[in-house]
Amino acid sequence: AQTVTQSQPEMSVQEAETVTLSCTYDTSESDYYLFWYKQPPSRQMILVIRQEAYKQQNATENRFSVNFQKAAKSFSLKISDSQLGDAAMYFCAYRSAEETSGSRLTFGEGTQLTVNP
Amino acid sequence: AAGVIQSPRHLIKEKRETATLKCYPIPRHDTVYWYQQGPGQDPQFLISFYEKMQSDKGSIPDRFSAQQFSDYHSELNMSSLELGDSALYFCASSLVVYARANTEAFFGQGTRLTVV
DSSP, X not given: OOEEEOOOSEEEEETTSOXXXXXXXXXXXSSEEEEEXXXXXXOOOEEEEEEETTOOSOOEEXXXXXXXETTTTEEEEEEOSOOGGGOEEEEXXXXXXXXXXXXXXXXXXXXXXXXXX | OOOOEEEOSEEEEOTTOOEEEEEEOOTTOOEEEEEEEOTTSXXXXXXXXXXXXXXXXXXXXXXXXXEEOTTSOEEEEEOSOOGGGOEEEEEEEEOOOTTSOOOOOEEOOOEEEEEO
């Protein structure tokens, strides 16, 4: 079974600064997807960014980018120019891309990000 | 754009009662997932359906059952409710890309169930 670990329960950043959230995972599969979801106080789960394991290039979405290290099984999220609206719980998640392995998302424990004005 | 619709948004039930949660996926999405998120916890996968058939099963109690109907909406039925069932229940939907497992799942706003 796959596991996802977020070792930082809480992080804080000053507005306009950059912060990196860490995520590691364990899997024996070679084809999978990794995601970062954001959960603000409204509790809505919002997809931030997605990475396909077979793609070497790190995904980028505006101020959000990832550092995907497949060999190290590491998938960190970098938020640049942090904004007050970025304050939320961030979950790292894994999904198998292999047809017979099911398609559930496995989440990490989450990192609570605080943005200080 | 249409999103995943869950109803009701809030539900209060007493112990041993029954609850039914409904989920309406994004139009043309063929896969529905149910997750349970307890206070301060990450979402835990319960069950999923693809084309109206159960496709994956997680840590869903025997007291719970679910199905996906012909119009692709799904219902999660919960019986003999316990205090520990109090949680936020998310439904998510996605579209299977042929010959590959699903890509991203889009989540509804959740149903907050409180068992008293």
